[in-house]
Amino acid sequence: xxxxxxxxxGLLNLSFGSVSIPFKDVIYSLLxxxxxxxxxxxxxxxxxLPKTITAILVGSSLALSxxxxxxxxxxxxxxxxxxxxxxxxSLGVALxxxxxxxxxxxxxxxxxxxxxxxxxxxxxxxxxxxxVLIAAxxxxxxxxxxxxxxxxxxxxxxxxxxxAYFSTAEQLQQFMxxxxxxxxxxxxxxxxxxxxxxxxGILLIIFIIKPLNSLLLGENYAKSMGVNFKSTRTITxxxxxxxTGVCTAFAGPIAFIGLAVPHLTRLVITSSDHKIxxxxxxxxxxxxxxxxxxxAQLPTSDYTLPLNAVTxxxxxxxxxxxxxxxxxxxx
Amino acid sequence: xxxxxxxxILKTENLSIGYTVRKKALIIQENLNLELKRGVLTCIxxxxxxxxxxxxxxxxxxxxxxxGSVLIDNKNSDDYxxxxxxxxxxxxxxxxxxxxxxxxxxxxxxxRQPYTNWIGTLSDIDKTMVTKAMQQTEITNLVSKKIFExxxxxxxxxxxxxxxxxxxxxxxxxxxxxxxxIHHKIAVLKLLKNISKNLNKSIIIATHEVxxxxxxxxxxxxxxxxxxxxxxxxxxxTNKTLQELFNSNLISFNSNTKQFNIKNT
Numbered sequence: 001x002x003x004x005x006x007x008x009x010g011l012l013n014l015s016f017g018s019v020s021i022p023f024k025d026v027i028y029s030l031l032x033x034x035x036x037x038x039x040x041x042x043x044x045x046x047x048x049l050p051k052t053i054t055a056i057l058v059g060s061s062l063a064l065s066x067x068x069x070x071x072x073x074x075x076x077x078x079x080x081x082x083x084x085x086x087x088x089x090s091l092g093v094a095l096x097x098x099x100x101x102x103x104x105x106x107x108x109x110x111x112x113x114x115x116x117x118x119x120x121x122x123x124x125x126x127x128x129x130x131x132v133l134i135a136a137x138x139x140x141x142x143x144x145x146x147x148x149x150x151x152x153x154x155x156x157x158x159x160x161x162x163x164a165y166f167s168t169a170e171q172l173q174q175f176m177x178x179x180x181x182x183x184x185x186x187x188x189x190x191x192x193x194x195x196x197x198x199x200x201g202i203l204l205i206i207f208i209i210k211p212l213n214s215l216l217l218g219e220n221y222a223k224s225m226g227v228n229f230k231s232t233r234t235i236t237x238x239x240x241x242x243x244t245g246v247c248t249a250f251a252g253p254i255a256f257i258g259l260a261v262p263h264l265t266r267l268v269i270t271s272s273d274h275k276i277x278x279x280x281x282x283x284x285x286x287x288x289x290x291x292x293x294x295x296a297q298l299p300t301s302d303y304t305l306p307l308n309a310v311t312x313x314x315x316x317x318x319x320x321x322x323x324x325x326x327x328x329x330x331x
Numbered sequence: 332x333x334x335x336x337x338x339x340i341l342k343t344e345n346l347s348i349g350y351t352v353r354k355k356a357l358i359i360q361e362n363l364n365l366e367l368k369r370g371v372l373t374c375i376x377x378x379x380x381x382x383x384x385x386x387x388x389x390x391x392x393x394x395x396x397x398x399g400s401v402l403i404d405n406k407n408s409d410d411y412x413x414x415x416x417x418x419x420x421x422x423x424x425x426x427x428x429x430x431x432x433x434x435x436x437x438x439x440x441x442x443r444q445p446y447t448n449w450i451g452t453l454s455d456i457d458k459t460m461v462t463k464a465m466q467q468t469e470i471t472n473l474v475s476k477k478i479f480e481x482x483x484x485x486x487x488x489x490x491x492x493x494x495x496x497x498x499x500x501x502x503x504x505x506x507x508x509x510x511x512x513i514h515h516k517i518a519v520l521k522l523l524k525n526i527s528k529n530l531n532k533s534i535i536i537a538t539h540e541v542x543x544x545x546x547x548x549x550x551x552x553x554x555x556x557x558x559x560x561x562x563x564x565x566x567x568x569t570n571k572t573l574q575e576l577f578n579s580n581l582i583s584f585n586s587n588t589k590q591f592n593i594k595n596t
Contacts (some may be wrong), residue, residue, distance in 0.1 A: 206450075213444075213451060214441050214444055216429065217438070220426065221424065223393065223413065224417060224422040225417050225441065225444045226413050226445040
């Protein structure tokens, strides 16, 4: 069902853009057949298709990161953005893009390479995640953990604004565009790299499906059922920071997908079994990301909205609704 | 005995329990030499803060012993991997389970995790064990209910069923009756008594239900400050150890009715 929806939304996403292309020709160019207009084929295959695939990868990565965080912290409000992980990734990228002002030319020359972007973003994400986790082991209260995460978010944005103050207009512009969030501009080569990291993250997640299920009962029960909690936690953290890091590096810090999608999925399929949840959350994340991107394109117009604005516009109400809803939040 | 299995399933040797705070050992109880026989229901009684939960946590290897050792089936518990240990000891804890979409069946089935493959597929044996555990705890009517729909008494039965599904020789429960009314308290305790008798499981319960413990337990572990006295309830009443359990001028003990009463002063 979800898979079918993904295909439909994916095709819809391919069909809309600043140049209007008939649906028949979209299909033709995908299948490699002749179309009426050669540029159409070029637009579809080299611009829109990579963007659609990016949307699928980014959406599912962020949604899965949110799911992992919510299970690990046993907190319904956990997610890559709320816990400051996205901010950590942003800090990594900021250091790379804006840090040239501080560290001179060596880093600036690295900035163009994808690998360094991904490493910086993943490293930043991992660092913040680690700090939040250490804080989490000190304070048992889950509300405090969220507040600590939010504080780290503000802390990193403060550092970023200081760096922004000292950087050149050109660097700043590059960073600002990145922070709006965008799925476009990825070459097939970059996409391949993205997919490699993505597969690694997914593979790690598949290996911890079983311990994640026992973590639904809490850390102590999980341990009593033979779960090696420390290694499970480490794998969860590595997978989350890889996925969040690679997404943030390529598409910018995208809000709310990680937090909202797992909840939406749980409302639709009433299960907590991660064998079902993991694929369902990944698909739902991909679908919502495609829809957000299609909306951001503003079909039939030349304008493109910042992607982050769109995800926030529908994400924020969902979170508020989750908070004011009387029924207990479930995992 | 004809079997070569020893009748003792768990034993502690000069065990000291407590916490390490800033590299200094904070001893709560020391020199504990306890023994748990197969198929025996044991209740741990003692004041708040005397170390009941700490003892349980140490026995289950959830926190390290300060010194001494815990032997399970004549093997030091430190020599067990967590996977092996999870086939020996199962737990029912005081902490509440986070609300989730798990159904009762799924939750009980989590008890099979030590036996399932890397992704947790339930074999036919696993499914039979889960169904059996649910029959033994009389919760088959709840099978497809969600956890958040259950009452406290039902939840406790489900957690006991999960421990049974884990198919361990030892089941450790920390205050399993704490939020229950008197009917459900007795129901849960009788259930545990039957499990130990009929399924030959060794059960350790930390509880404040003194009068029920006296009536139901095969053995009592009485935790006093700095010592732990063990014996059958009747023996402990005869040698007056039970009377001294709560060193309080508010309570008196009646050996005839085997009840603690409010002292009239």
